[in-house]
Amino acid sequence: MLHTNRFGNLKYVLPALLVYTAFVLLPIIASIVLGFTEWGGIGMPKFVGLANYAALLSDPMFFKALRNTAVLMIFYVALPLCIGLALAAAISHIRPGERMALRMLYFMPYVMPSAVLGIIWRWLYNPIFGPLNQVLRAAGLGALALPWLGDFNFALPAVGMVATWYYVGFCMAIFMAGLQRIDASLFEAASLEGASGQQTFRYVTLPSLLPEIRIVLLLTIIASIKSYDLIFTMTRGGPANETLVSNLYMYQLGFELNRYGYASAVAVIGAIFILVVNGIVHRFLPTDGDSA
Amino acid sequence: MKSIQLSQVTKSFGVHDVIRPLDLEIEAGQFTVFVGPSGCGKSTLLRLIAGLEETTAGQIDIGGRDVTRLPPVDRDVAMVFQSYALYPHMSVGENIAFGLKIAGMPKAERVAKARETAATLKLEGLFDRKPKALSGGQRQRVAIGRAIVKNPSIFLFDEPLSNLDAELRVQMRQELVRLHQEVKATMIYVTHDQVEAMTMAEKIVVLRAGEIEQVGSPLELYENPRNMFVAGFIGSPKMNFLKGQVVACDNEAREISLDAFEGRKIQVSAKRGVGPLAVGQSVKVGVRPQHFQVDPDGPLSVTTSTIEALGNLTYLYADMGSDQLLCVETRGPGFRVGDALRLSVNPAEALIFDETGLRV
Amino acid sequence: MNTRKPADQLMRAVLWLFAILTVAPFALLVLTSLKSREDLLAGAFVLPARPHFENYVSAWVDGLFGTYFLNSVIVVVPVIVLSVVLGTLCGFAFAFLKLPGKPLLFGMLLVGMMVPTEAFIIPLYYEFRWLGLINTYWALILPQVGMSIPFVTLFMTSAMRQLPKDLVDAAVADGASPFRVLRYVIVPLLGPAASTMTLFLFIWTWNEFMIPLILVQDDARRTLPIGMLFFQGKYTIDIPILTAGAVITLLPIIIVYFFFQRKFIQGLTAGAVK
Numbered sequence: 017m018l019h020t021n022r023f024g025n026l027k028y029v030l031p032a033l034l035v036y037t038a039f040v041l042l043p044i045i046a047s048i049v050l051g052f053t054e055w056g057g058i059g060m061p062k063f064v065g066l067a068n069y070a071a072l073l074s075d076p077m078f079f080k081a082l083r084n085t086a087v088l089m090i091f092y093v094a095l096p097l098c099i100g101l102a103l104a105a106a107i108s109h110i111r112p113g114e115r116m117a118l119r120m121l122y123f124m125p126y127v128m129p130s131a132v133l134g135i136i137w138r139w140l141y142n143p144i145f146g147p148l149n150q151v152l153r154a155a156g157l158g159a160l161a162l163p164w165l166g167d168f169n170f171a172l173p174a175v176g177m178v179a180t181w182y183y184v185g186f187c188m189a190i191f192m193a194g195l196q197r198i199d200a201s202l203f204e205a206a207s208l209e210g211a212s213g214q215q216t217f218r219y220v221t222l223p224s225l226l227p228e229i230r231i232v233l234l235l236t237i238i239a240s241i242k243s244y245d246l247i248f249t250m251t252r253g254g255p256a257n258e259t260l261v262s263n264l265y266m267y268q269l270g271f272e273l274n275r276y277g278y279a280s281a282v283a284v285i286g287a288i289f290i291l292v293v294n295g296i297v298h299r300f301l302p303t304d305g306d307s308a
Numbered sequence: 309m310k311s312i313q314l315s316q317v318t319k320s321f322g323v324h325d326v327i328r329p330l331d332l333e334i335e336a337g338q339f340t341v342f343v344g345p346s347g348c349g350k351s352t353l354l355r356l357i358a359g360l361e362e363t364t365a366g367q368i369d370i371g372g373r374d375v376t377r378l379p380p381v382d383r384d385v386a387m388v389f390q391s392y393a394l395y396p397h398m399s400v401g402e403n404i405a406f407g408l409k410i411a412g413m414p415k416a417e418r419v420a421k422a423r424e425t426a427a428t429l430k431l432e433g434l435f436d437r438k439p440k441a442l443s444g445g446q447r448q449r450v451a452i453g454r455a456i457v458k459n460p461s462i463f464l465f466d467e468p469l470s471n472l473d474a475e476l477r478v479q480m481r482q483e484l485v486r487l488h489q490e491v492k493a494t495m496i497y498v499t500h501d502q503v504e505a506m507t508m509a510e511k512i513v514v515l516r517a518g519e520i521e522q523v524g525s526p527l528e529l530y531e532n533p534r535n536m537f538v539a540g541f542i543g544s545p546k547m548n549f550l551k552g553q554v555v556a557c558d559n560e561a562r563e564i565s566l567d568a569f570e571g572r573k574i575q576v577s578a579k580r581g582v583g584p585l586a587v588g589q590s591v592k593v594g595v596r597p598q599h600f601q602v603d604p605d606g607p608l609s610v611t612t613s614t615i616e617a618l619g620n621l622t623y624l625y626a627d628m629g630s631d632q633l634l635c636v637e638t639r640g641p642g643f644r645v646g647d648a649l650r651l652s653v654n655p656a657e658a659l660i661f662d663e664t665g666l667r668v
Numbered sequence: 669m670n671t672r673k674p675a676d677q678l679m680r681a682v683l684w685l686f687a688i689l690t691v692a693p694f695a696l697l698v699l700t701s702l703k704s705r706e707d708l709l710a711g712a713f714v715l716p717a718r719p720h721f722e723n724y725v726s727a728w729v730d731g732l733f734g735t736y737f738l739n740s741v742i743v744v745v746p747v748i749v750l751s752v753v754l755g756t757l758c759g760f761a762f763a764f765l766k767l768p769g770k771p772l773l774f775g776m777l778l779v780g781m782m783v784p785t786e787a788f789i790i791p792l793y794y795e796f797r798w799l800g801l802i803n804t805y806w807a808l809i810l811p812q813v814g815m816s817i818p819f820v821t822l823f824m825t826s827a828m829r830q831l832p833k834d835l836v837d838a839a840v841a842d843g844a845s846p847f848r849v850l851r852y853v854i855v856p857l858l859g860p861a862a863s864t865m866t867l868f869l870f871i872w873t874w875n876e877f878m879i880p881l882i883l884v885q886d887d888a889r890r891t892l893p894i895g896m897l898f899f900q901g902k903y904t905i906d907i908p909i910l911t912a913g914a915v916i917t918l919l920p921i922i923i924v925y926f927f928f929q930r931k932f933i934q935g936l937t938a939g940a941v942k
């Protein structure tokens with residue numbers, strides 16, 4: 017629409033940009049700045065250059081957090097992707113009404129507040145009266161009734177399984193939409209050429225779903241880096257930091273130890289990881305047929 | 309009723325020049341049609357006049373007043389869009405009255421005016437319907453009503469009939485011409501259909517690639533095209549173009565040997581020549597289908613490959629090689645595919661174009 | 669598809685089994701919330717002798733879930749209204765108007781879409797301390813609106829760009845100012861987009877954890893998820909009341925989800941693919 021003053025048009029964006037700048041953009045910039053300082057929360061932050069980042073490089077806790085995130089990726093990324101794909105493929109044989117009902121059930125965890133889910137699972141995992149161990153004992157598997165979230169070896173996978181449960185339905189729904197996008201004649205052509213179900217999946221379905229796989233990878237990897245709510249409410253990083261992740265570490269450093277500069281450096285690294293993942297996934301995985 | 313004058317009007321989108329510097333004058337009250345192939349900039353030119361696009365350079369005057377920097381509402385124009393652009397959430401009446409409402413007219417008054425307009429367009433019964441519940445022709449009428457109600461000096465139509473079926477199109481064409489006679493406003497009508505242009509226009513502006521090829525009355529363009537593009541664009545079926553060389557020319561006649569007919573020669577009257585011609589020059593001879601005669605003594609021999617019999621007329625098509633079809637208009641039955649025919653050319657009607665396509 | 673009917677039936681059974689396992693925790697939650705503490709000892713899967721609805725009363729009154737619920741509502745409603753209004757105005761300008769430095773402004777908004785809240789929660793906390801707004805509803809509303817604005821703006825921009833361009837031109841030709849074009853032509857046609865956005869904003873805000881965790885320490889201002897977290901810490905394991913609180917927290921979402929599940933799933937997955 018022409019003949020309107022382009023600076024006058026700013027009145028449409030300014031209210032939104034003001035709120036956004038004040039409560040998102042400025043804090044982001046402040047976080048970056050704070051990462052170069054030492055600050056206990058009172059007085060002026062002291063500029064220390066890259067010292068925080070240098071210290072991170074030799075911080076065993078930070079590396080523990082990174083290692084835990086790497087392990088969690090199995091549960092945040094690999095399992096939801098594979099199970100979601102398998103479910104979407106299996107469910108495509110079912111008639112539409114039933115398919116939608118199943119999808120609704122699988123998708124349900126994804127709309128719930130993950131903090132509350134963490135609390136619920138803490139109860140489900142409770143070693144003594146938690147329903148999970150009751151089932152195991154009733155099934156004669158009492159030996160398997162572990163103190164899940166308190167166990168050094170099993171705490172991380174136990175937390176991870178909740179994430180898998182949370183993301184499977186979401187991945188499945190994305191793949192279901194992707195399968196609908198694929199031209200049905202492609203499958204017919206494959207079956208005319210005598211391809212088996214597995215061959216069809218390998219040579220037709222999978223390549224056609226590349227855009228969806230890309231997006232699932234992007235979102236779940238970012239989710240694994242951001243993971244916080246679930247773990248905070250389930251274990252708070254315990255036992256003995258076995259489930260510590262970087263955002264949790266940031267919280268402890270900042271709000272428990274008042275090392276705000278150092279905590280900001282951790283937060284900045286996390287944000288950089290996310291930007292990098294974004295870049296990699298967008299650059300290196302083929303777009304193949306625009307699904308957007 | 310106002311005149312429109314464009315002086316050196318230019319429009320580019322980024323590096324893409326859509327309208328080259330262009331001059332055009334449209335007299336008050338005239339029905340002018342812009343024609344040209346798709347993408348030549350017809351809509352852009354219309355939108356520039358409406359004020360929906362800003363000129364990159366140049367000046368637009370409406371009724372003697374410079375409106376180049378004025379918004380649409382201050383230009384005293386109304387526009388009818390190809391898609392009709394009816395507001396889907398408003399009833400027919402609200403659609404028609406929207407412009408009045410924006411202009412601040414009190415509700416009772418604008419509803420009365422909208423009703424009156426709807427009545428002249430035979431839309432009374434549909435006043436409270438939503439556009440979704442209308443047929444294509446009815447939507448078209450609402451779109452026109454929305455323009456009429458504002459009582460503008462200038463109407464702008466952007467291919468308003470292209471979404472209608474053939475029969476309705478003919479009917480609406482006549483209605484628009486009648487509307488023009490009634491409201492006596494200046495009208496500009498965009499189309500890429502040359503039949504529409506020929507039947508409706510008082511003045512036709514032929515555009516190609518953002519430039520004006522020729523301006524004139526329908527007959528002027530038909531009889532005296534300035535170049536091959538206009539000659540080929542106006543008239544249906546298209547004019548035939550035959551490549552050849554000038555063998556002889558004087559003030560009376562020109563003799564051309566035609567490449568596609570083994571150098572057979574035809575005579576063309578020099579009366580319709582507009583430029584100098586030299587012996588040996590390569591030219592194209594333009595012959596409309598009705599200016600061939602089936603003539604046993606004619607110099608050109610062809611074999612019919614397709615026949616379109618329309619009842620009163622018959623079109624014979626002959627394959628000329630390299631994807632070119634020669635079209636000949638005849639009367640009466642009695643032609644069959646595969647017939648070998650001899651043709652002659654009416655020397656008074658053939659036109660000659662030089663290698664750049666310009667009429668000579 | 670194939671003739672292997674029994675195999676298909678088996679697959680179907682397996683799919684249903686997993687689906688039921690997926691939602692089993694929610695069923696268990698409801699079941700437990702209706703038990704007395706004594707009932708619990710009988711085992712997690714045993715039905716109680718009678719449903720103990722009084723757990724909900726305890727959670728609502730003594731567990732302060734009533735307060736938390738009210739706070740959640742008090743936060744969610746203005747967040748939705750403000751975000752949709754500001755985002756629509758902003759999206760309109762991005763879709764149709766000339767702006768100085770438009771690509772730059774757009775890039776600015778994208779930053780906020782990619783950077784997670786965790787990355788700037790520390791400065792945000794100190795900003796609100798400096799503003800003296802810790803423990804107020806403002807602390808819950810304003811950052812949430814700020815974080816929602818990029819999403820709403822982008823969503824609205826693309827929804828508006830999908831409207832027929834001629835409609836906007838027609839309104840301009842009818843003499844409407846940009847604001848009136850928005851008010852009379854665009855907004856009435858944005859119903860579906862706005863309702864999708866409302867759903868998302870509801871879920872995001874209702875579920876938000878980090879902001880209320882850090883910016884509010886006063887029990888009287890806590891929203892449901894945080895209230896639940898602190899309830900869990902306050903009373904050592906009163907499972908029936910805890911689960912009743914969880915049901916109170918989740919119920920609004922479950923209801924909304926059941927009614928709009930199609931829109932939800934399509935919106936969330938399509939939005940993701942973009």
Ligand SMILES: Nc1ncnc2c1ncn2[C@@H]1O[C@H](COP(=O)(O)OP(=O)(O)OP(=O)(O)O)[C@@H](O)[C@H]1O
Nearest residue numbers: 321324326344345346347348349350351352353500
């Ligand atoms: N907003 C725009 N941005 C960039 N290019 C544009 C824009 N509008 C039109 N163009 C380009 O300008 C040229 C002319 O477009 P225009 O719509 O005027 O053609 P037209 O003659 O009306 O064609 P048609 O008969 O198909 O409607 C086209 O090449 C088109 O791609």
Ligand SMILES: [Mg+2]
Nearest residue numbers: 350351352466
């Ligand atoms: Mg056009």
